[in-house]
Amino acid sequence: MSKFQEQELYLSQNKNYSLLPFKFERLDDEEVIVTNMVGQYVLLSRNKLDHLVSHTLDQKDHDYIELRSKHFLAEESDKASTELISLKVRTKYSNLRNFTNLHMFVVTLRCDHSCQYCQVSRQSENKAAFDMTIETADRSLDLVFQSPNQAIKIEFQGGEPLLNFDLIKHIVHSAETRNVIEKRNLQFVITTTLTLLTDEILQFCRNHGIYLSSSLDGPEDLHNKNRPRPDKNSHELFVKGLSKARDLLGVDGVSALMTTSPLSLTRVKDIIDEYVKLGFNGIFLRHLSPYGFAIKTKSYQAYGVDMSDVSVCETNRGT
Amino acid sequence: MLLEFDQKAYCLEAVQKTAYRFIDKLTVQISTNPESIICNVEMNSGSEIDLKVINSFKRELLDQQLRVLIKKETEPQRNLILAYAFSKTGLQE
Numbered sequence: 001m002s003k004f005q006e007q008e009l010y011l012s013q014n015k016n017y018s019l020l021p022f023k024f025e026r027l028d029d030e031e032v033i034v035t036n037m038v039g040q041y042v043l044l045s046r047n048k049l050d051h052l053v054s055h056t057l058d059q060k061d062h063d064y065i066e067l068r069s070k071h072f073l074a075e076e077s078d079k080a081s082t083e084l085i086s087l088k089v090r091t092k093y094s095n096l097r098n099f100t101n102l103h104m105f106v107v108t109l110r111c112d113h114s115c116q117y118c119q120v121s122r123q124s125e126n127k128a129a130f131d132m133t134i135e136t137a138d139r140s141l142d143l144v145f146q147s148p149n150q151a152i153k154i155e156f157q158g159g160e161p162l163l164n165f166d167l168i169k170h171i172v173h174s175a176e177t178r179n180v181i182e183k184r185n186l187q188f189v190i191t192t193t194l195t196l197l198t199d200e201i202l203q204f205c206r207n208h209g210i211y212l213s214s215s216l217d218g219p220e221d222l223h224n225k226n227r228p229r230p231d232k233n234s235h236e237l238f239v240k241g242l243s244k245a246r247d248l249l250g251v252d253g254v255s256a257l258m259t260t261s262p263l264s265l266t267r268v269k270d271i272i273d274e275y276v277k278l279g280f281n282g283i284f285l286r287h288l289s290p291y292g293f294a295i296k297t298k299s300y301q302a303y304g305v306d307m308s309d310v311s312v313c314e315t316n317r318g319t
Numbered sequence: 320m321l322l323e324f325d326q327k328a329y330c331l332e333a334v335q336k337t338a339y340r341f342i343d344k345l346t347v348q349i350s351t352n353p354e355s356i357i358c359n360v361e362m363n364s365g366s367e368i369d370l371k372v373i374n375s376f377k378r379e380l381l382d383q384q385l386r387v388l389i390k391k392e393t394e395p396q397r398n399l400i401l402a403y404a405f406s407k408t409g410l411q412e
Contacts, residue, residue: 019389021397026382037400053389082396086403093404 017055017073020085024049038088040070101149105140105171106157107132108164113193113229117259117288131164137171145178151185155213162196172208189213193227194241194254195234202248212245214238216256216278218264218271226261242278257284320368322358324380331356333383340379344372 024034024044032049035041044052044063051057052073057064067073071088074081109130111118144152154175156168172188179186188210205212216238217226223235245254256275258264264271275283324334331349334356338347348359360376362368 018396019393021393021400022389023386024382024389026378037397049385053385082399083403086400089400089404 017057017068017075019053019055019073020071020081022072034067034072036070036072036085038071038085038092040072042066042070042072098149099147101147101151102153102155103140103144103147104155104157105132105137105161106159107137107161107167107171108159110163111159111193112163112195113160113227113234115227115259117226117261130159132167134167134170137167138174141171141174141178144175145182145184149184151187152179153187153189155189155191157191160193160196161190162192162201165201169204172204172210176208187211193234193238194245195229195237197241197244199244202245205245205253206248212249212254214242214254214256215259216275216280217258217261218267219274222263222267222270223274225263226259239278246279251279255284256280257286259286260288320360320373322360322373322376324356324358326351326354326356329356329380329384330387333380333387334358336383336386337376337380340383341372341376345376 020036022034022036024032026032026046027043030046032044032046033041034044034049034052042063048057048061048063052063052067057067057073064073068075068078071081071085110128144154152175154171156171158164161168168190175186175188188208189212190205190210191213194212194214204210215227217223220235223238224232227234242254242256256278258271258275272283331351334349338345338349338358341347344363346361346363350357350359360368360373362372
């Protein structure tokens with residue numbers, strides 16, 4: 001004799017069920033996907049969907065059991081269904097409660113480099129019209145401190161943000177002043193090529209706990225091809241800047257990432273050797289992105305991906 | 320081409336959502352009278368009406384109508400779930 005009761009004992013006696021909120025999308029003429037508020041899904045035949053919505057789906061049907069377990073339908077006795085799915089919704093959207101903690105200030109679009117893959121609409125170095133103004137920075141800080149997140153990270157981006165270092169100083173001082181009252185966990189990062197580092201800048205970074213995030217694409221020849229500047233010495237200046245920055249900020253005070261260009265693909269060992277040689281214990285790989293200057297130069301297509309195919313996929317997804 | 324849908328079987332919301340989904344293929348002008356919802360349909364390309372597209376439009380309309388029914392039936396549950404989920408979080412403010 002079985003130790004367990006027959007399945008029928010547990011079936012709802014009145015065979016009624018109510019629907020819980022869900023959406024559906026047709027996959028083809030035969031099949032649909034149904035999804036709920038927390039991203040759970042079930043694949044159903046069109047016929048089963050009609051039965052589900054008409055409240056005529058058989059309790060013993062395997063789809064019924066799956067739909068019930070994933071909270072697409074609830075029987076009268078399923079008192080916990082609403083609370084369970086509510087808990088899942090709450091978890092799924094818990095990130096909204098604190099909003100974002102990362103705030104990027106693009107303090108200038110000017111740059112001393114002219115990288116083909118740049119994801120920013122880079123401008124030449126001498127056009128002050130492309131710098132952020134103090135008024136914009138102050139209003140942006142208003143927005144930053146509207147975030148309810150206890151941790152606030154302000155990242156300075158460009159262009160080369162050190163070309164507008166006076167504004168960085170203003171923002172840091174202003175944010176720190178506001179933070180006397182706000183008492184947030186406030187951090188700063190400057191994303192820089194390291195080529196324009198001076199002792200004054202490094203001293204300021206040390207005094208205010210500012211981290212540096214930089215780029216190293218590999219050995220000198222590869223780095224300089226990827227990251228051209230007028231004197232063709234980006235790598236040399238990076239190495240000098242790295243050494244100076246580590247002396248003042250510590251080894252952990254400066255990090256680097258590698259943008260993967262077509263030239264990188266055959267130089268894996270060289271790139272790793274270069275990172276090891278310069279004392280890094282990890283490599284962050286950044287892929288090419290179809291933004292900013294990379295659109296103009298079409299360098300984002302460098303991996304051989306036909307972007308027209310991507311456009312077609314996007315269009316299909318949208319209809 | 321004029322397409323006429325009985326208001327007893329279809330609601331305006333479903334027709335509007337269907338028209339929007341076909342915005343890359345069809346230009347749809349929607350009007351109503353007490354009994355019907357009328358769609359004046361043209362191909363965006365200016366070419367002859369493609370019946371395959373029209374049939375697809377009609378199938379999509381059925382889906383949209385079903386979505387309206389599901390939404391209406393589950394709305395109280397949806398509100399209850401959201402109320403449970405976000406009570407005491409401060410997100411409703």
